Amino acid sequence: MARQQKINYFTNLEKKSMFELKYKTPFEWTKVVIENFDEFLQDHAGAEKKASGMAMGMLGHYPDKIKLVRAMTDLAIEEMIHFKQVVKLLNERGETLGRDKKDDYVKLIRTIIRQGKDHYLLDRLIVAGVIEARGHERFSLVAQALSEGKEKEFYVAIAKSEEKHKNLFIELACEYYDEKRVMARLDEVLTFEAEICMKLPFTAALH
Numbered sequence: 608m609a610r611q612q613k614i615n616y617f618t619n620l621e622k623k624s625m626f627e628l629k630y631k632t633p634f635e636w637t638k639v640v641i642e643n644f645d646e647f648l649q650d651h652a653g654a655e656k657k658a659s660g661m662a663m664g665m666l667g668h669y670p671d672k673i674k675l676v677r678a679m680t681d682l683a684i685e686e687m688i689h690f691k692q693v694v695k696l697l698n699e700r701g702e703t704l705g706r707d708k709k710d711d712y713v714k715l716i717r718t719i720i721r722q723g724k725d726h727y728l729l730d731r732l733i734v735a736g737v738i739e740a741r742g743h744e745r746f747s748l749v750a751q752a753l754s755e756g757k758e759k760e761f762y763v764a765i766a767k768s769e770e771k772h773k774n775l776f777i778e779l780a781c782e783y784y785d786e787k788r789v790m791a792r793l794d795e796v797l798t799f800e801a802e803i804c805m806k807l808p809f810t811a812a813l814h
């Protein structure tokens with residue numbers, strides 16, 4: 608029976624779980640990024656590496672959840688491929704991978720995660736989905752701002768990929784929790800995330 612329930616997490620993601628961020632990143636952010644593009648790429652590489660580590664952390668935490676383990680395995684690999692691609696862009700520009708920097712945005716958004724068996728996974732999945740959504744928004748802005756070429760093409764592809772990840776996390780949340788509950792909590796997290804974005808300064812970093 609279990610074998611028959613073929614897992615196809617990527618098939619119906621598009622129809623379900625679409626949501627909008629509540630804060631729109633202004634052009635000032637994109638301007639800082641484009642003017643300090645090497646620095647941005649170094650930060651972006653670090654963000655991809657951390658995203659991969661997060662996916663591995665999730666699957667290690669919930670080894671009994673088949674769908675989650677499979678999805679997080681794919682995600683960890685995909686984020687490391689992104690990492691490799693960003694490092695390649697850096698090297699082609701004569702730059703190296705930078706040191707990891709602290710990410711106040713991620714630190715702050717994670718404070719909304721409630722402890723306790725009933726909430727923890729739900730909140731982790733929703734927060735991860737919102738972080739991916741912000742990545743999708745900002746990589747899209749970078750893609751639009753770059754002039755034609757390899758780097759622009761890369762950011763167009765990255766933005767698409769992060770949009771897929773955004774939906775994946777909400778889809779997973781709906782797998783383990785009632786959809787109404789997921790959507791209600793998502794709304795709260797989106798409000799909280801918008802407040803964080805308003806507070807943080809614009810630097811040549813994803814967040």
Ligand SMILES: [Fe+2]
Nearest residue numbers: 655658686689
């Ligand atoms: Fe990524």
Ligand SMILES: [Fe+2]
Nearest residue numbers: 658739769772
């Ligand atoms: Fe991602």
